[in-house]
Amino acid sequence: MESKAPTATIARLSRYYRRLTHLEVEGVDTVSSETLGEVEGVTPSQVRKDLSLFGSFGTKGLGYPVSELKGKVASILGLDRKWKVGLIGMGNVGSALVGYKEFHKQGFEIVVTFDNDKRKIGSKRDGLVVKDVEEMEDYLKREKVDIVILAVPADQAQKVAEKVVGCGVRAILNFAPVSLKLPPKVFVRNENMAIELEALSFSLVNKKIIG
Amino acid sequence: MESKAPTATIARLSRYYRRLTHLEVEGVDTVSSETLGEVEGVTPSQVRKDLSLFGSFGTKGLGYPVSELKGKVASILGLDRKWKVGLIGMGNVGSALVGYKEFHKQGFEIVVTFDNDKRKIGSKRDGLVVKDVEEMEDYLKREKVDIVILAVPADQAQKVAEKVVGCGVRAILNFAPVSLKLPPKVFVRNENMAIELEALSFSLVNKKIIG
DNA sequence: CCATGTGAAGAGGTTCACAGCG
DNA sequence: CGCTGTGAACCTCTTCACATGG
Numbered sequence: 001m002e003s004k005a006p007t008a009t010i011a012r013l014s015r016y017y018r019r020l021t022h023l024e025v026e027g028v029d030t031v032s033s034e035t036l037g038e039v040e041g042v043t044p045s046q047v048r049k050d051l052s053l054f055g056s057f058g059t060k061g062l063g064y065p066v067s068e069l070k071g072k073v074a075s076i077l078g079l080d081r082k083w084k085v086g087l088i089g090m091g092n093v094g095s096a097l098v099g100y101k102e103f104h105k106q107g108f109e110i111v112v113t114f115d116n117d118k119r120k121i122g123s124k125r126d127g128l129v130v131k132d133v134e135e136m137e138d139y140l141k142r143e144k145v146d147i148v149i150l151a152v153p154a155d156q157a158q159k160v161a162e163k164v165v166g167c168g169v170r171a172i173l174n175f176a177p178v179s180l181k182l183p184p185k186v187f188v189r190n191e192n193m194a195i196e197l198e199a200l201s202f203s204l205v206n207k208k209i210i211g
Numbered sequence: 212m213e214s215k216a217p218t219a220t221i222a223r224l225s226r227y228y229r230r231l232t233h234l235e236v237e238g239v240d241t242v243s244s245e246t247l248g249e250v251e252g253v254t255p256s257q258v259r260k261d262l263s264l265f266g267s268f269g270t271k272g273l274g275y276p277v278s279e280l281k282g283k284v285a286s287i288l289g290l291d292r293k294w295k296v297g298l299i300g301m302g303n304v305g306s307a308l309v310g311y312k313e314f315h316k317q318g319f320e321i322v323v324t325f326d327n328d329k330r331k332i333g334s335k336r337d338g339l340v341v342k343d344v345e346e347m348e349d350y351l352k353r354e355k356v357d358i359v360i361l362a363v364p365a366d367q368a369q370k371v372a373e374k375v376v377g378c379g380v381r382a383i384l385n386f387a388p389v390s391l392k393l394p395p396k397v398f399v400r401n402e403n404m405a406i407e408l409e410a411l412s413f414s415l416v417n418k419k420i421i422g
Numbered sequence: 423c424c425a426t427g428t429g430a431a432g433a434g435g436t437t438c439a440c441a442g443c444g
Numbered sequence: 445c446g447c448t449g450t451g452a453a454c455c456t457c458t459t460c461a462c463a464t465g466g
């Protein structure tokens with residue numbers, strides 16, 4: 001167990017976690033793979049297979065203990081601790097993300113924001129003063145930021161990403177519509193909203209669901 | 212050809228399209244599968260296989276004609292026309308998306324925004340007056356909106372989505388962190404930014420790349 | 423000679439079916 | 445008896461390798 005995890009499994013674990021949180025609030029203390037998956041649209045086998053990759057958390061003939069499983073999943077996903085997140089680029093997207101409650105709920109704390117626009121530097125968004133991007137490298141090195149959210153224009157993304165990586169940051173969530181070329185030790189996830197719209201566009205034209 | 216398209220193929224076509232746009236601007240008129248894929252991190256075989264699902268666009272021994280291929284890909288993805296997009300929910304995320312240039316560039320035109328907050332209704336964002344969500348159903352039926360971007364709180368998403376579908380909308384880009392239950396004729400894509408951060412969190416904890 | 427297009431092989435992920443155990 | 449845990453079957457997507465044709 002733990003040796004290999006399909007990409008999709010991780011995304012589903014996030015969904016199970018969300019569901020388990022609800023179930024816990026509702027006071028449910030045992031849940032079957034069927035119940036756990038149905039709201040999120042996942043088959044019972046898939047739920048069991050996903051969980052079994054990380055251990056045996058259930059009781060045969062009964063199901064999974066909600067609170068305990070929630071803890072296990074949190075631990076697998078690393079949600080049982082706080083992550084320090086830096087946000088670079090305070091344009092439309094960046095500004096929206098500072099105040100995005102969902103992040104904070106899951107232990108992702110945005111501790112700093114940067115921009116290169118003089119008009120934005122020094123201004124406040126959701127309690128955080130926007131810093132000059134010139135101070136970025138000093139700050140990242142000093143404060144041991146875990147994850148950087150990159151919300152800068154496409155033509156600056158690669159350059160900024162390299163600087164960020166040079167400061168020891170190992171994980172980047174990239175909102176710029178470019179593929180970053182970074183050393184393999186760096187974990188990158190891309191969030192490309194235009195691609196999602198294009199997938200819908202394709203479906204509408206071809207009358208076909210695609211994932 | 213055209214009969215079946217892997218989910219991932221569509222996402223890659225979007226990337227090829229982006230790359231082709233650049234190549235066209237640079238005045239390149241022929242491109243090999245290798246060149247087309249390398250910037251986006253896709254193997255030559257993959258590029259050829261993806262394209263071959265929709266036709267034979269290249270010339271053996273030479274490569275693909277840039278402009279022509281760009282046109283073909285645009286046509287496959289439905290980017291050769293304008294899509295009318297409605298945006299529901301003008302919180303942090305919604306507000307950011309109204310001004311998101313990338314959408315407009317690819318033919319997605321946000322023609323209307325709605326919110327249920329009296330303080331926001333009537334205010335202007337990027338040239339669009341925020342309408343009362345009460346007017347939504349009338350508007351959607353009348354104006355034949357193609358795609359709706361749902362940026363409302365999680366606990367309202369399902370209800371609003373059902374209304375939207377009731378107005379004949381066939382495609383939804385959902386930013387709420389819930390799985391929508393909608394008739395199969397409706398195309399839904401989910402954009403869940405927290406899940407992406409969780410994937411990074413997992414990678415950091417497990418020192419493992421996951422997709 | 424070079425790069426496409428594609429059948430075949432290979433990986434990777436999902437579903438099935440049932441043994442196992444509370 | 446009920447539901448988990450899991451090997452095996454299945455299916456889908458990716459990579460390989462080479463015939464094809466400009």
